[in-house]
Amino acid sequence: MAQIEIRLPKMGESVTEATITNWLKEVGDTIEMDEPLVEVATDKVDNELPSEAEGVLVKQLFQKDEVAQVGDVIAIISTDGDAPSDDASAPAAEKETASAAESTPAAVAESITAEVATMTASVNGNGNGAVAKTGPSGKFYSPLVRSIAEKEGVSMSELETIDGSGQNGRVTKKDILGYIGGDRSAATIEAPAKSAPTPTPAPTTAPQAAPAAAASGFLANIKEPVVTAGPDDEIMEMDRMRKLIADHMVMSTHVSPHVTSYVEADVTNIFNWRKKVKKEFMEREGENITFTPIFMEAVVKAIKDFPMINVSVTGNQIIKRKHINIGMATALPSGNLIVPVIKDADRLNLTGLTKAVNEMANNARNNSLKPEDIQGGTYTVTNVGTFGNVMGTPIINQPQVAILALGAIRKVPAVIETPEGDFIGIRHKMFLSHSYDHRVVDGALGGQFVRRVADYLEQFDPEREL
Secondary structure: OOEEEEEEOOOOOOOEEEEEEOOOOOOEEEEEEOEEEEEEOOOOEEEEEEEEOOOOEEOOOOOOEEEEEEEEEEEEOOOOOOOOOOOOOHHHHHHHEEEEEEEOOHHHHHHHHOOOOOHHHOOOOOOOOOOOOOOOOOOOOOOHHHHHHHOOOHHHHOOOOOOOOHHHHOOHHHHHHHHHHHHHHHHHHHHHHHHHOOOOOOOOHHHHHHHHHHOHHHHOOOOOEEEEEOOOOOOOOOOOOHHHHHHHHHHHHHHHEEEEEEEEEOOOOHHHHHHHHHHHHHHHHHOOOOOOHHHHHHHHHHHHHHHHHOOOEOOOOEOOOOOEEEEEEEOOOOOOOEOOOOHHHHHHHHHHHHHHHHHHHHHHOOOOHHHHHHHHEEEEEEEEHOOOOOOOOOOOOOOOOEEEEEEEEEEEEEEEEEOOOOEEEEEEHHHHHHHEOOOOHHHHHHHHHHHHHHHHHHHOOOOOOO
């Protein structure tokens, strides 16, 4: 029987795993080439994976809600059109395939279909040196994490002590590598104290263990407060997207020292111009022109003037981005947030930016974004004014180093300077809130950038043609 292994493909920069959310084909079903096979969730996007072969689905190696790593075999398709057999004596070719797989990463994925080991066996593995996929606490360990644990001699009892930063507290590759590199020695020191029946004595070795724990990652040392719900309180479980957002925001505030600069901009010319052309634009393009693309145009111009805003940090190195990819924070009907990205925004005119903004916003609200639509951003804009907020302190969208919040446009009395003298008039104004990473963006650069954005907005030509 000719068999094709279907692996979880790479789905973008920094994406290492995905959750199986729904199998669209069951074992024994016939499937065509490029026909949807399975739904997976990665980062903030749900996506359908098409079949890479035509035939019969004979194995599903991951169940619904299990996490697979990029490169893991998630399914096997028979190209001979043979349905799976229940005969105890499997074909020799199939046995040879399974035997050969034992020395490859596919063997790790194959183990997903095995039954969960008993609690007593899972404490220190399954009796033959392997690490079980589920620990005594019920915590699930991915094939990659188990493979690393077995290679490095990390027992199940040690795995259970690692604070996972992944979904539902799962231990990720980063967590276990950090544990092996630093936390493991600290855990060894603290183990006798944890098992002792008497109270722990005054700390002597704990201060020495703390630096090692800190070196393994910021999340390892963060302990959330324990909150008790009252009898009349309602308890709601976070959905997957909310958990991802929470983890990303906590990570960002710990990675980057945030500083925020504020500038007020007079956008009267823009307000009046849009009011004048929006009907014509709708008739000509079939779309509404909002303030967002106009503001994005000013941001793109300012990034060209200050290219060190368009950077990322890795270790002690600065990556200067050549492309200007603007992320636009978009609120979803569910109350969650997603950031689709407009690639090479500097190559688009105002009409092109308007169409791109409208398309991304609609796709986000209809849950039809692709993984690549939310990747590769180099700078983000968030419009807090949509909800009537005049300013904000936005959190940087890692691995970027800055983000701009657009406040609500308000009619306010202002001093207007003219050759004949100053007078008070009604103007349309807004606040721009610019948060930036103080590791690489100092107050001068961060402040000058947001001031330049305001200058471009205030210098907008009220006679501009579409």
